[in-house]
Amino acid sequence: MGYYYGEIAYADTPPGFVTGEEEEKSLDTTEGRLEKFTFNEDITVYAALKKDKPKKQVCDGIYLHFAKDTLLICTGYLYNYQILVNTPLSSNSLEEAAIGGEILKHYREQGMDWVKDLNGQFSFVICDFTKRECYLGVDRTGIFNLYYAFAEGRMVFATDMKYILKHPAIEKKLNFKALQQMILFCSIASPETIVKGIKSVSGGTYVKILDNNTVEEVVYWDLIYPDKDGFTEKEITESKVIESKITEREYVEQFEEVFTKALLNKADDGGFNGVLLSGGLDSSIVAAHLRKLYPESDLYTFSLDYKFSGLSESLYQNMMVEALKSSHSVKDFGLEEFSQMLPGAVKGAEGPFCELGTCAYFLLYQLAAQQECDVFSGLGADELYAGYITYKADRFKKNNLLLSDADKKINSLLWGDEKFSYESPSYEEEMVWLEQLFTEDAYAEIGKKNCLFEPMFNRHAIGRELETINRRSYIDFKLRLMNHKNFQIASKMSRSYGIRTHYPFLDNRMIDFVCRLPRNMRLKGNTDKYIVREAAKTYIPPDIINRKKISLGDFTYSEVIGRLLKDYEKYFKYEFIKKNNLVSYDFINGIISKLNEPKSALDRFREKNIILTYLTLSIFMDIYKIQIY
Template sequence: MCGIVGFLSEREDKIGILKKQLETLYHRGPDDQRTYIDNKVAFGHSRLAIIDINHAQQPMQSLDERYVLVFNGEIYNYLELRQHLVSKGIQFKTYSDTEVLLNMYIVYGKECVNKLNGMFAFAIYDKHKKSLFLARDHFGIKPLYYTYKGNDFIFASEIKAILKYPEIKKEVDQQSLNEYMTFQVMLKKHTLFKNIHSLEPGTFLYLEEGKIKEKKKYWDFNYNIDDSISEEEYTTELLHLLENSLNIQTRSDVPVGAYLSGGIDSSLVSTLASKNYFGDFHTFSGGFKESPDFDETQYAKIVHQSIHSVHHEIFPTSKDFLDNFENIVYHMDYPEAGPGVFSQYMVSKLASEHVKVVLGGQGGDEIFGGYTRYAVAYLEQALKGAIFETSEEGKHLVTLQSIIPNMSQMKNYVPLLKEQFKEGLFEPMDERYYRMMNRSHNLHKIYNQGFLSTFEEGQLLDKFKQVFNHPDTKSYFNKMTHFDLKTLLPALLHVEDRMSMAVSIESRVPILDYRIIELASKMPPSMKFSGGKTKAMLIKSVKNILPKEIIERKDKMGFPTPINNWLAGDLKEYALDILTSQKAKQRGYLNTQAIEKQINESGKFSRDLWGALNLEMWHRKYID
C-alpha cells in the first residue's frame, strides 16, 4: 500500500514539485519515498512496505530501463503470475508483486489488467513510445485522480497531492455538491473539486505525448441470470471463492489482523482468515458507552472466542471526535458517506498499534443485499402486488405472506418506513428508491433558499435513473444492489482507504474479489432474497462455519456514531461555532439562524447537519 503521484510536463522545476506533492502523501507510505524524472515525465512514490519489504523500491524500472512503474495496492495472485512469467523466460530481481505487475505489462500490454486479481492503482511510462498507462482495480478499492493544467497531465492517489501542483485552482464542482447534499455520495466519476476527476473502477487510461488516446472500461459485472445452477451448487462455489480470496489476501510479509464488528461480513472474514494464519491473529472492534444501541462488541467477542484471536476494543468518546474531526476531514480529501467515518478512523488507529495489514468486510451488503431498506422496499412491492396484482418484475420475488416472518428485521427502521409510506406510495421502482436514498428532504432547514434554487432535481433524478435502471437488471432487488454497488460502495471504499492510510496501515477487503460478484450476479434474485431475508445466499454459504448467535442476528447496527447524544455536550458548542461562524455566513450556503435554532431547540444532529458540518470544514481545509 502506498501513495503515488506523477505528471507529464516540460517544466524544469519537476523535483521541487514532486517533493511538495510527496509530503502530502507521507502518511500513505512512511517507509520510503523516492522519485524518478526523465525528460517530460516525473514520478513519485511513498511506500508502505508489505511484500518483499527490503527490496522492490519504487518508482521501479524494467531491466532494460524502458518502462517505469509507480504502483499502489496489492496483486494478490502475484505468485501464480510470477510462476507463469518465469515459464516464459522472464527474469526477476525481487520477490515482489510490483515487479510482477511491471513484467505483466511488458508481456501483455494493456491486456495485463484482465489477468490481475487485486486492489491497485498504477501508472507505467514507456520511454520509447512516450506513452503513459494508468489503471484502477475492478471495484476502485484504491484511488486514482487526474487532471490537466494547460498541456500538463497530473495524477495522484489523493487530491491533496494534485493541489500542490502549481496554479491548480481549488474550485467547488456545483454538480457534485448537489449530489453530495442529496445522497451524501457522488453518482459517477465526479469529485467535489472542479476539473479533478476520479478514474472509474475497472477502467484504464492510455496517453501518448501527454494526450488521452484511449479510455476503456476493461471489466464490469452483469446480471445474466443462470437458473441451471442449483442453490446448493451456488452456495458451495461461493464458500470456495470466499476461502480462496482469504487465502491469497492474507499473503504478507508483515502482521495481518481483521476488523470485527460481529456482523456476518466481518465475522466470516475473521474466521476464514484465522484458519490458516500462522502466529497470533489480531481482531479489532469498537463501540460506544452511551447506550446499548451503540455497542455490539458482545457479538464480536463471540467470534473472537470462537477463533481464539487476540482481541482489541476501543470505545471512542465525544472528546475523541473533537480531537480528530478536522484531521479526518483533511484525510478524506472531500466528504462522502455518513458519520461512520469517525468510527472507522478510531478502529483503524487502534489496529495500527498492532498490525500493518487489516482485513475488512466491505462489500457484503452491496453484493448480497444486506441493507434493511431492501426489505422495506419489498414490503411496499408485496403490498402493491397483493392489491393491484401487478408483475413489474415478471414475477414477484416475495409475496406478502413470505415476507412476514422476516419483518422483525425492520423494527429499527420505523422512521424510514414512515417517511417512505408518507407519500408517493406505489410509484415506479426507480422513483421509490430515489425517495429512499434522497437525503435532501430537510435541506430547507439548513441551507439558504437562494443556494437551494441552484439544485436541478430533475437532472439529479434523471442521473439517478441512468444508474438504477441498468438494462441487465430486471428485478427490483438487482436494481437496488446495482445502484449501491455503483454509488454507495465507492463512497464506503473512499472512507476505508483514507481512514486506514491516515494511520499508515493497509486495509484489504476480501469479499470484493471480482470472482465473487461475477458469481453473485448470476444467482436468481429469488435465491438471494428468499422470503425477503437479507443476505440469504451468503448466510447459507457460511452457516456452518460461524457461531449460531451471529447467523441468527436480526439487530445489526453498522457501528452507528452517537452524535445526537453528544450534541447535548461538548459537540453542541463546537458545531455551533463552525456552522454559525462568520466564515460560514460569508460563504452563503447556510441558513445560520435556522441551524442555531434547530440545534438549540431540537437537540438532534441530523444527517443533513452532518453533511453541512463536513462541507464547512472541507471549505476551510481546502477551498479557503
C-alpha cells in the same frame, strides 16, 4: 502502502510545480519525503522512497519501470499474478511483475487488454512516449485511489488528492455537482470529486489521455447481473441455455469453496493475520474461516466498543473472541472520541462525509496499526448479498402511479427504471428543500450542472431489464461501496496507517459467484444474506447469525449532532455562515432548533446528511484552503 505524484507534458510546457528549496518543502509530508525522478523532458514523478531500495523499487510497493520509451508506475498487489508471468514469484508479486518488465511486455503485446483479468488491489500509470498516450487505471472495485487534473497544459496525477492540491496552478474551488450528490446520495459518484477540476479514476476503468489532453474513460470491468430471465447478455448472444438444477445445499458448498480460495491467496500462511471484528455476521465469518484455515496460528482481532446509548456490540465481539481464541484489542468509541477524530477523519478521507462510521474506521485503523499484520474486512457483503433494510422494503413497494413525469424521467436516467427510486421517494421534492438549504448564489451553481439530469453509471449495466434486487445491488455497489466505503474509508484510512487490508467478499471470484446466484439465495423471505448465514452455521454462534443489524445512525443522531454543535460551534455561527455564502443560516438553524422533536425517518436521514456534510465540508475546506466560488 506507497504514494506517488507525477506531471506529464508532451510539449515544451514549463514545469507546473514549484522548484528548488520550495519544492522539497512542499513535498515533505507526514508520510515521508517524496523524491523526484525525471525520466525525460516530458515527465517528472515524485514518489516515497526507502533509502535502502534501488530507485526502480519505491517504498511500500511503489514500482517504477522505464523501457523502450514507455514508463510504468504502479502500486498495490495481485492475487493472480500467474496470468502475467510464466514462472513462480514471491509473495510480493506486483513488485516482480513490474520490475521484471512483465506488465510492460503485456502492454506492448496486448494493448490494455492485460488489465481485464487482474485480481487484486492496485493503481497504475503507463506513459507511452512513442504513441504519445497515457493510461491511468485502478482495480475493479477502486480500492486503490488515483486522481488526475490538468494545469498549465500539463496533466498531473497522484494516489492522493492532497498532492494535486499542492500544485500552484490548480484552482482549488468547490465542485457543486459533487456536493449535491453527497447530500442526496451520501456519496460522490466517481469520477467527480469534491474539488472542481480534479477527477478520480473509477473502479473497473482506465482513463486514456492523449497529448492534447483529450480524455477517454474505458470501462474494462463492471458488475453485470443477469437480465430478468436469468441469463446475461453475453449468454443470450452466444445462445447458451443453462438449466439450473443446483440445490440450496450445493450453492452453500460452492460459496464455502470460493470464499476459502478468496482467503487463501490473501492470508499470511505464517499465521500473522488480523480481522476488523465488528461482532456482526460479515466480519465474523471472515474471522471464523481464517481460524479454520490456520487453527494453530496467531489471529489478531480489533474492535470498537461503542459508547453511544444502546449501541454497544461488545457482547457479540467477546462471543467471537472466545470462539476464535484470538488476541483481541478494543478501544472505546463514544461522543468524545467521535468529536476528536472528526478533523483527522476528514483529512484522511480527503472530502466531506455524512456517515458516522467514517470516524469509527479511522479509530479502528489506529488500533490495528499497533500490530504489524495484514488485516481482513467483511466489506462488500451488504451490497452484494442484500444486507440492507431497503432490500426487504423493495418487496413491499407497489408500482407508484403517483410519481410525477419529472421523477420518472430522473429515475430512468439515474437508475435505469422510471419506477425505481433511490434514497428518496421524490427528487422534485428534494430540489425544493435544496433551494431552501443553499443560498441563491450556491443554488445557481448547482443549477449549472444538476446531478439529477446527467447519467451516473454505465448504461450497458443498468439500462436493462433487471430484477429490483440486482438493480439496487448495482447502485449500492457503485455508490455505497466503491465511492464511499472503499474510496474514503477502506483505502484511504488503511493506507494512511500503512496497513494492508484484504476484502475477501470483493475478490473477483466471489463477485462472479454472487452474480450467478438466484435471488432467494441472497434474500429469502425476510432473511437477508441468506447464503452467508447458511454457510456461517458451522462456525459462528447462533446469536451472531440471527442478531438484528444495527447502524450508528439508528441510535446516535441527536446526541452526536448535539455534541458536534458544541465542539464545532464556529461553523454554525451566523457570521461564519453569512461570510461563506454557501448555506442558509435560517435553514441550518431551523434544523438545530428542532433537533430533539419527533420526526419521520426520512426527515432524520435528510437532516443528518445535511448537518454532517456541511460540517465535514467546512473542516475540509479549512484544511485544504478550498474556495467556494
